[in-house]
Amino acid sequence: MGMGYGGHMMYGGWFMWIIIIAIIVLVIYLLARQRRPDLSEKASPETAMDILKKRFARGEIAKEEFDNMKKNLE
Known part of the structure; x- marks a missing residue:
């Protein structure tokens, strides 16, 4: 045992x-x-407006182009 x-x-x-x-x-x-x-909780994909704002901030497009494109997006 x-x-x-x-x-x-x-x-x-x-x-x-x-x-x-x-x-x-x-x-x-x-x-x-x-x-x-x-x-x-992934970041949402960039919108067209976000891309437009970045292009304007980098100087790729002029103010007039920015305003025109912004109107088209709204």
């Missing part, structure tokens, strides 16, 4: 290790997910 457990404690020990490892994996997963940027 040995220690008096009859060999049945061995299975309980393995079960506890499985639970502990599962908890560790879950914690690592949650930490990794928290550090990763949220993909559902």
Whole structure:
């Protein structure tokens, strides 16, 4: 008989290790997910007006062209 457990404690020990490892994996997963940027909150794609404003700011188009294009977009 040995220690008096009859060999049945061995299975309980393995079960506890499985639970502990599962908890560790879950914690690592949650930490990794928290550090990763949220993909559902992506910046919206640039609108035509945004592109127009950037082109004007860079000096690619004159004020008159900007105003004319802005009227067309509105």
